[in-house]
Amino acid sequence: MSTITLPNGHPLEYVEVGEGAIPLLLVHGYPLDQSMWKPQLEGLEGVQCIVPDLRGFGASCDSPSPTTLTEHADDLAALLDALGIQRAVIAGLSMGGYIAFEFVRRHRERLLGVILLDTSPRPDDEAARAARTTTIDRVRSEGVGPIALALGGKLFAADVTPKLRDTVVSQMALTPRETIVAAVTAMRDRADSRDLLPTLANTPTLVIVGSEDRLTPPDVARAMASAIPGAVLVEVKGAGHLPTLERPAETTAAMQQFLDRLPAGR
Numbered sequence: 485m486s487t488i489t490l491p492n493g494h495p496l497e498y499v500e501v502g503e504g505a506i507p508l509l510l511v512h513g514y515p516l517d518q519s520m521w522k523p524q525l526e527g528l529e530g531v532q533c534i535v536p537d538l539r540g541f542g543a544s545c546d547s548p549s550p551t552t553l554t555e556h557a558d559d560l561a562a563l564l565d566a567l568g569i570q571r572a573v574i575a576g577l578s579m580g581g582y583i584a585f586e587f588v589r590r591h592r593e594r595l596l597g598v599i600l601l602d603t604s605p606r607p608d609d610e611a612a613r614a615a616r617t618t619t620i621d622r623v624r625s626e627g628v629g630p631i632a633l634a635l636g637g638k639l640f641a642a643d644v645t646p647k648l649r650d651t652v653v654s655q656m657a658l659t660p661r662e663t664i665v666a667a668v669t670a671m672r673d674r675a676d677s678r679d680l681l682p683t684l685a686n687t688p689t690l691v692i693v694g695s696e697d698r699l700t701p702p703d704v705a706r707a708m709a710s711a712i713p714g715a716v717l718v719e720v721k722g723a724g725h726l727p728t729l730e731r732p733a734e735t736t737a738a739m740q741q742f743l744d745r746l747p748a749g750r
Contacts, residue, residue: 485497485498485499485525485537485543486498486499488563488566490539490559490562491562491580491636494539494547494548494648494725495544495546495547495653496536496537496539496544496547496559496562496563497532497537497538497542497543497544498518498534498536498537498563498738499525499533499534499535500532500533500534500535500567500608501525501532501533501535501582502529502531502532502533502669502671503528503530503532503663504529504530504531504532504574505530506530506531506532506572506573506574506595506667506746507531507532507534507567507569507571507573507596507640508528508532508533508534508572508573508574508575508595508743509534509535509536509537509560509563509564509572509573509574509575510524510533510534510535510580510743511532511536511556511574511575511576511577511580511581511583511724512535512537512538512541512542512561512577512579513576513577513578513580513602513666513726514578514667514668514671515541515580515628515632515635515656515659515663515667516542516652516655516656517536517537517541517543517655518536518537518542518543518652518728519532519534519539519542519655519678520577520589520726520727520729521535521728523728523733523735523736524728524732524735524736524739525734526738527736528731528736528739528740529740529745530744531740531743534563534564534567534569534572536559536560538556538559538583538664539555539556539559539668540603540659540660540663540666541659541663543603545659545660546627546663548665548666549662550670550671551666551668551669551670551673552673553583553586553588553671553674553675553699555591556583556586556660556670557583557586557587557590557591557617558590560583560587560591561587561590561591562575562654562659563575564594564746567607570594570650571593571595571596572594572595572596573595573596573597573599573743573746574595574596574597574598574599574600575598575599575600575727576585576599576601576603577598577602577723577728578601578603578659578699578721579601579611579667579670579671580601580603581600581601581602581603581604582603582670582671582674582677582691582712584598584600585587585605585675585677585680586675588677588680588683588684588687589675589677589680590684592687595687596688596746596747597678597688597689597690597742597746598684598689598690599689599690599691599692599739599745600689600690600691600692600700600705600708601691601692601693601727601728601735602662602692602693602694602697602700602726602727603700603724604674604700605677605678605680605681605708605711606676606677606678607675607676607677607690608672608674609670610672612704612727613670613672616668616671616672616738617672619631619668619717620664620668620669621670621706623661623664623665624643624661627656627661628656628658628659628660628661628664629632630659631657631664631730632653632654632657632659633653633657634642634736635653635656636649636652636653636656636695637725638698638699638725639694639699639725639726640724640725640726640730640741641694641695641722641723641724643722644730648729652726652729656705667679668696675705678711681711681712682709682711683714684712684713685712685714688714688720688742688745688746689709689711689712689714689715689716690715690716690738690739690740690742691705691708691709691715691716691718691719692705692717692718692719692722692727692735692738692747693705693717693718693719693727694719694720694722694723694724694725694727694730694731695719695720695721695722695723696722696723696724697723697724697725698724698725698743702719703719705719716742717746718738720734720738721734723735
């Protein structure tokens with residue numbers, strides 16, 4: 485991995501893989517790290533993939549995790565600056581999608597396209613906010629392990645292999661307690677991004693969702709795609725909330741087809 489120092493003085497670790505005219509910024513979900521994109525890094529062709537570990541996660545765990553999605557979005561812009569990249573496609577899964585919306589809100593001029601995977605533009609309702617607050621309290625009192633185990637039971641389709649489920653749960657359990665608290669706070673307090681959807685009319689957009697996703701069901705993705713003029717919707721059959729890992733070939737193929745239609749960037 486490589487490291488940059490952000491304007492705020494904190495280090496950010498990232499992986500850069502591949503060469504091509506399209507820079508692709510891949511933003512991982514919660515509470516994962518850049519390794520959730522490993523199949524795409526191995527399968528995408530003609531693309532320059534830039535894959536950070538967000539502050540607080542993975543190799544960036546020594547940097548304090550922001551309590552707002554805005555800070556994460558600005559970190560991504562700083563990463564592009566450090567690499568001399570003016571414009572890129574941003575792809576975000578779940579929390580990464582929430583961060584992508586903030587990137588649209590703050591750095592729209594830097595977008596070549598947007599890929600939204602298993603995410604939602606809606607803010608948390610009152611019940612969801614209360615559940616996140618409960619999660620914060622549980623992490624503080626019980627640690628990360630029980631939360632990772634509970635989340636692992638919701639992420640995947642029913643036919644997930646035990647090996648994949650156990651690998652992801654083990655990875656999540658290594659996330660620092662302070663990072664979980666900060667990330668859950670940021671997600672709980674996120675803005676309503678539904679107003680952004682029509683404004684993406686001139687930005688090529690791909691929406692991907694697992695057909696068995698229980699956290700952000702396909703109906704959410706369909707509504708989101710229908711609100712974005714010209715958006716392409718792909719439902720990955722047999723995948724839950726993590727199609728990049730559950731159905732990597734199908735997910736990578738959908739991304740490749742979308743990226744192949746875009747003009748060169750940088």
